Amino acid sequence: MTPPTDSQAGNRLLVLRTGALRCALPLCHVVETMRPLPAQPVANAPAFVSGAAVVRGEALPVVDLGSLLGASAGKPARFVVVRAGERKVVLAVEAVVGIHELPGGTLAGVPPLLSQAEAGIITAIGSLDQELLLVLQAARIVPDEVWAALAGSEAR
Amino acid sequence: MQKTWTFGRKLGVGLAAMAVLTLVLSVVAVYALRYVIQAKDQVIVTNARILAEAYRLEGTAYERMGTVRAYLLTGDEVHRETVRQLRQTFFDRLGQIRELVSTQVERKELEEIGQAATTQFDAGDSVVAMRQSAEKLQEMGKAFQEKVIPLNIVLRGHLADLIKHEQDNLETAKKHASDAANTAIGVVIIVAAASVIVAGLLAFFLTRLLSRQIGSAVNHIQNSSSELQAAANQQTAAAKEQVASMTEISTTIKELLATAKQIAESAQGVARIADNTTSAARKGDETVGRAQGEIATIRKQVDTVVEHMLDLGRKSQQIGGILEIINELAEQTNILAINATIEAAGAGEAGKRFSVVADEIRKLADRVGGSTKEIRGLIEQIRSAVNAAVMATESGSKAVDAGSKQFSEVTAVFRQISELLRTTTEAAREIELSTKQQSSAVEQTNVAVANVAQTSREAEASSGQVLQTVGELTTLSRDLGRLIQSNGQA
Numbered sequence: 334m335t336p337p338t339d340s341q342a343g344n345r346l347l348v349l350r351t352g353a354l355r356c357a358l359p360l361c362h363v364v365e366t367m368r369p370l371p372a373q374p375v376a377n378a379p380a381f382v383s384g385a386a387v388v389r390g391e392a393l394p395v396v397d398l399g400s401l402l403g404a405s406a407g408k409p410a411r412f413v414v415v416r417a418g419e420r421k422v423v424l425a426v427e428a429v430v431g432i433h434e435l436p437g438g439t440l441a442g443v444p445p446l447l448s449q450a451e452a453g454i455i456t457a458i459g460s461l462d463q464e465l466l467l468v469l470q471a472a473r474i475v476p477d478e479v480w481a482a483l484a485g486s487e488a489r
Numbered sequence: 490m491q492k493t494w495t496f497g498r499k500l501g502v503g504l505a506a507m508a509v510l511t512l513v514l515s516v517v518a519v520y521a522l523r524y525v526i527q528a529k530d531q532v533i534v535t536n537a538r539i540l541a542e543a544y545r546l547e548g549t550a551y552e553r554m555g556t557v558r559a560y561l562l563t564g565d566e567v568h569r570e571t572v573r574q575l576r577q578t579f580f581d582r583l584g585q586i587r588e589l590v591s592t593q594v595e596r597k598e599l600e601e602i603g604q605a606a607t608t609q610f611d612a613g614d615s616v617v618a619m620r621q622s623a624e625k626l627q628e629m630g631k632a633f634q635e636k637v638i639p640l641n642i643v644l645r646g647h648l649a650d651l652i653k654h655e656q657d658n659l660e661t662a663k664k665h666a667s668d669a670a671n672t673a674i675g676v677v678i679i680v681a682a683a684s685v686i687v688a689g690l691l692a693f694f695l696t697r698l699l700s701r702q703i704g705s706a707v708n709h710i711q712n713s714s715s716e717l718q719a720a721a722n723q724q725t726a727a728a729k730e731q732v733a734s735m736t737e738i739s740t741t742i743k744e745l746l747a748t749a750k751q752i753a754e755s756a757q758g759v760a761r762i763a764d765n766t767t768s769a770a771r772k773g774d775e776t777v778g779r780a781q782g783e784i785a786t787i788r789k790q791v792d793t794v795v796e797h798m799l800d801l802g803r804k805s806q807q808i809g810g811i812l813e814i815i816n817e818l819a820e821q822t823n824i825l826a827i828n829a830t831i832e833a834a835g836a837g838e839a840g841k842r843f844s845v846v847a848d849e850i851r852k853l854a855d856r857v858g859g860s861t862k863e864i865r866g867l868i869e870q871i872r873s874a875v876n877a878a879v880m881a882t883e884s885g886s887k888a889v890d891a892g893s894k895q896f897s898e899v900t901a902v903f904r905q906i907s908e909l910l911r912t913t914t915e916a917a918r919e920i921e922l923s924t925k926q927q928s929s930a931v932e933q934t935n936v937a938v939a940n941v942a943q944t945s946r947e948a949e950a951s952s953g954q955v956l957q958t959v960g961e962l963t964t965l966s967r968d969l970g971r972l973i974q975s976n977g978q979a
Contacts, residue, residue: 345834347827361835363829368820410825429823431851432830 344440346468348430348461349413352404355430355466357459362471364414364421366429368437377482382475386423388414394475394483395423401454401469401474415471422475435459441469496699503691510684517680521673535589536659542586543655547648548581550606554641557613561620561633567619577612598654602647609640700973707973710966714959721956728949730761735942742935746928753924760917767910781896788889795882802875809868812861820856826851863869 346357347366372395381400385392392416399405409425416422419442440457457468506901560568583606584977585600614636619629829847833840 347831360831363831365831366824367828368824429827431855432827432834432848 334462335354344436345432345434346466347413348433348466349398349411349424349426350428350430351399351409351426352407353401354402354404355461355464356398356426357433357466357468358413358415358424358471359434359468360432362415364416366479367412367414369409369412372425375479375482378479380434382479383425386412388412388421388423391421392483393421393423394426394479396474397425399427412433415474417472417475420475420480422471424474433461435461494497496702499695501533502696506691507684507688510680510687513682514677517678518673521670521677525666525670525673528662528669532659532662533679535591536655536662539586539589539595540652540655540659541587541732542582543652545646546579546582546586547603547645547652549575549582549898550641550644550648553579553610554611557617557637560617564620572613572617576614578964579606579610595654598647598651602644604670605640605644605647609637609644612640614638646737675725703973707966711963711970714751714963714966718956718959718963721952721959722895725949725952725956728945728952731945732942732949735938735945739942741937742931742938746931746935749924749928749931753921754930755796755920756917756924760914760921763914765909765918767907770903770907770910774900774907777896777900777903781893781900784889784893784896786888788893791882791886791889795879795886798875800881802879805868805872805875809865812864812868816858816861816865819854819861822854822927823851823858826854940963 338411344470345360347360347363348359349356349358362442367388370386370388372386373386375382378384378394382399383397383400386395387393395412397409399409406428409427411426411429413426413429414421415424417451454469454473455467459466459468519928553572556571556575559565580603583599583603587596588598601707616633619625619632632865692884733822778809826847830844830851833844835845
């Protein structure tokens with residue numbers, strides 16, 4: 334699959350829903366959406382990583398977006414495979430709302446306090462249909478230690 | 490005297506003693522009388538008769554003398570014959586006197602009289618013979634004067650002596666007889682006095698004895714009379730109470746009779762009502778049987794409805810399954826459309842048209858998903874409605890079952906009611922019969938009670954009579970007490 338560029342994608346976002354939160358990912362970071370797959374638990378992983386799943390022959394960490402953002406969420410109904418740099422991550426969400434194209438200027442920068450708190454996951458805040466929309470940065474979702482632990486488990 | 494002797498024996502002994510005394514007195518008196526009678530007989534039969542015969546003899550002598558004179562004067566032959574007869578009469582009488590006399594002196598005097606009479610009569614006869622010849626009349630007078638009259642005087646002197654002697658004898662015998670009579674009177678008086686004394690003593694002892702014993706008996710009788718009087722009073726009162734009680738009982742029995750008649754009528758009414766109720770129960774039983782048949786029909790129909798409902802539920806489930814597939818397809822289409830959009834975005838300009846198509850497909854899939862959701866909601870509603878209908882039908886079926894069962898119970902109850910009513914009818918008839926028997930028994934009892942009341946009244950009357958008799962007995966015992974104890978101790 335050809336990775337889309339930021340210019341190609343423009344401001345098109347894939348809107349997700351987990352719990353009461355609405356999040357959005359730039360469409361260029363999204364690989365595909367699919368039904369949830371079975372995930373194997375990973376040792377020494379943070380709480381928001383629910384395990385690793387094999388997607389198209391590749392073991393990918395599954396991150397529960399609700400746990401990551403501290404929002405209480407139900408059982409995940411969709412896997413969204415995103416690119417995090419060279420790697421791919423699976424985000425477990427409750428639903429995929431759809432693809433929306435936000436006009437420029439509707440997204441605001443993250444306040445400094447929030448930026449510190451969420452360790453740079455959220456890149457922008459906007460609104461969609463009168464609801465808060467968090468635009469996430471896919472590359473920063475999974476810390477490096479998780480990748481290390483995942484690699485350790487794969488080595489085993 | 491023995492204490493155990495009866496009054497009759499005691500009185501008998503006393504009277505026997507009195508009889509013995511009277512007998513002794515009578516014997517003594519009889520002996521005395523016989524003695525006196527003997528003495529008097531001696532006086533009358535012997536002495537007085539001798540004296541009378543002596544007088545008659547004297548009279549015969551005088552008569553002959555007179556007759557001789559008459560012949561001498563008249564010369565009538567009748568007088569001569571009379572003279573001869575009187576001579577015979579004189580000697581006949583003299584012979585009779587001779588038979589009566591007992592002493593030698595009297596016999597001698599009679600001898601002398603006989604001799605003197607013979608002499609005087611012979612002389613008289615010779616004078617009479619002179620009268621037959623007229624020449625001798627002078628001589629006759631002279632002879633009469635000289636011979637006959639002196640002889641007659643001699644004869645009369647002898648006769649006078651005899652009469653005198655017999656008069657003396659009579660006086661002596663009279664005196665002897667009087668002495669004997671006086672002696673007998675004295676003996677009788679003594680014996681009578683002894684009898685009176687003994688009788689007095691007997692009377693005294695008997696009176697004392699009888700007074701003592703009869704007095705105590707009278708006291709006993711008086712006490713017994715008092716007790717009897719009290720008892721009779723009590724009996725009278727009891728009899729009156731009994732009469733009153735019997736009247737009350739009779740009244741109660743009449744009320745009982747009326748009640749029994751009412752009960753009998755009520756029992757008849759109950760039997761009638763029970764009959765009517767039995768027929769009504771039979772009709773109810775039939776009605777319940779018909780209703781049971783209709784309930785069975787309803788149950789079949791309900792079963793059919795349930796079957797249809799279950800079929801509907803199954804069909805709904807099938808529709809749900811199909812809808813799941815459709816939804817699955819819609820979701821899958823949605824995912825594919827999103828992925829296609831992502832791919833189209835990655836393709837740049839070339840993918841824009843594809844992106845539009847993919848977006849349309851995604852929207853279509855979303856609509857299909859929304860429709861399937863609505864259909865699912867509708868199917869859920871249908872299923873819940875079907876479930877509710879099935880549940881309701883099942884409860885209806887159960888209710889019908891329960892109703893059928895209850896109808897069976899009602900039928901059984903109706904049969905039981907019918908049976909019970911039959912029993913009730915029989916019981917009511919038995920009650921009626923028993924009440925009639927009871928009525929007749931009560932009537933008999935009433936008659937018996939009336940008899941008892943009559944008996945009680947008679948007993949009351951008898952008690953009154955007993956009371957009266959007791960009063961009379963008390964009076965009698967008091968009188969008897971007065972009779973035996975004149976000092977009024979009784």
